[in-house]
Amino acid sequence: MVKRVPDRVPLLRAEEVVKHFPAGLGASVKAVERVNFEIYPGETVGLVGESGCGKSTLGRLITQLLPVTSGNIFFEGVDLTKLGGEKLRQKRRELQMIFQDPYSSLNPRMTVGDIIAEPLENFGLLRGRAKDKRVQELLKIVGLNPYFNNRYPHEFSGGQRQRIGIARALALRPKLIVADEPISALDVSIQAQIINLMEDLQKEFQLTYLFIAHDLSVVRHISDRVMVMYLGKIVEVADSAEIYRNPRHPYTKALLSAIPIPDPDIQAKRRIVHLSGEISSPVNPPSGCRFHPRCPIAQVPTPCADLEPPLEEKARDHRAACHFSEKVPVAV
């Protein structure tokens, strides 16, 4: 595992990134709210949180598939939010995305070969025979038969399709790949294969991953660091081992205790933290700490309902946004 060296230059840095979607009548969905983080070269950052907390939106902001409402996203020192048109298009070579749904992410009217060749054509990288060779090579790299390049996506299984999506993302030799729940639509037996493939590719091509998932068990294995998101905010960031051992935010704790442990003795002794209540609306997020209506250790109204806890260092390389992070029980 890559150990983080504090003074390394980040590959990507997000500063005060905000995304609001208009929701009619002057209201807006606060999908991402003043988010700050870094991604370092060669690491895998896991991004977890419940459905609707803004993970995909954040992924799409990083890859500039959506414009930010405010804030900056620096990629190798260049602010992506200030780029437009051709300059942004050129940058896309280094920033690729793997999508959640292997069915809707491949154009049903194009052959697999054409799908994988498209990124190459967009930048005029290879032509004719050389392009075909590269496409077949990419198919081989992701473990697919190179002679299936003239087949259509619907002839493939979900796992095979996700491999096609990965080959497409690799075609431009990107530095950063945002993988938005790349395995959640797949059978459990296939999930491990895709994770292994992504790990092998990371070593072979020095890739950096932002790996999005909605539960912690999936990212545990693959991530160097984990970011936990709740209702548009990052509530905890730490090294992967650290966050599982010593969560400093009650929400992370709750996510962790939702992971079943195979050993029934340990499972029985665990202090399961149950979340009460529904996830709050991102249109009208709760005041103060957004988690307070569901938090088992909240002190309302003061400070939890009127003071927003900053995301601050609680231990070395371990940040959390909670007024009472020392009261969060340790793992298991």
Add this chain to the structure above:
Amino acid sequence: MATAPGVATPEEYVGDTLAREQTSLWADAWRRLRRNRLALVSTFILLLLVVVAIVSAFWTPFPIWRQSVGPTYDPPSLHHLLGTDQRGRDIFSRLMVGAQVSLQVGVGTQIIVAALGITVGLLAGYFRGWLDGIISTIINIFYGIPDLLVALILVLLLGRGLDKIIFAIAVTRWMDMARLVRGQTFALREREFVEAARASGTRPNKILSRHILPNALGPIIVQATFGVPQAILFEAFLSFLGLGVQPPTPSWGAMAADGFHALRIAPHIVLVPAIALSLTLMAFNFLGDGLRDALDPRQKR
């Protein structure tokens, strides 16, 4: 478990077996269409119509322009299969040429409608914003003005040539297509494969032509198929009013109008073109239904 993809030997490819047989989506649709009896019969009727129209360009039993090739108001007989009209012209011959006119009007308008509607719909649906605002306003204005009024004004301004009539009808009929394509584009641009194309640096013109248009083609074909009989009927109506294709070119609508005053003594003059018109309209509509069922993406997956 298949791992180590970088060093996979061919036996280890997880992609060596395919989940489904190789079929293109269009082949699937064709198979479904063939199972639909009505659509199949309609296709044959329309093919026959096409053959008749082509033949009529080179040969008709009697010259259609010349009057008094037979007696006037003659009922169907062996000599004049469908009888003669008030000027003693052979109705069968005129019906053949009328097929040519109807098909040209129907297909011609739909080509213009498709070209205009697809372009406008793709632009509005993909770029949205102010462009969509302008286009949607124009569409609504065109919906607001009565078809007949637009067509009449254009025919009066441009004249009554076949090409002018086709243009005039297309001008009243492009909005449905534009709206359909706009809606399809709106939905398709949110699909992940379009996002994936943008993420890999695909330019908008290629996204529209390679990703959005091919996936909207099914509904476009269905819409155009239903548009053909509408245009044919509209032309027949204009001709019936005496504002259609310039006589003596026979249009089914004009032929029916010709016989109208003699409906009692020689009903065949009205009935023959009316039946031909109805059969053609029905065939196109059944074909449209068949195509819609065959191409419906909801049945896929």
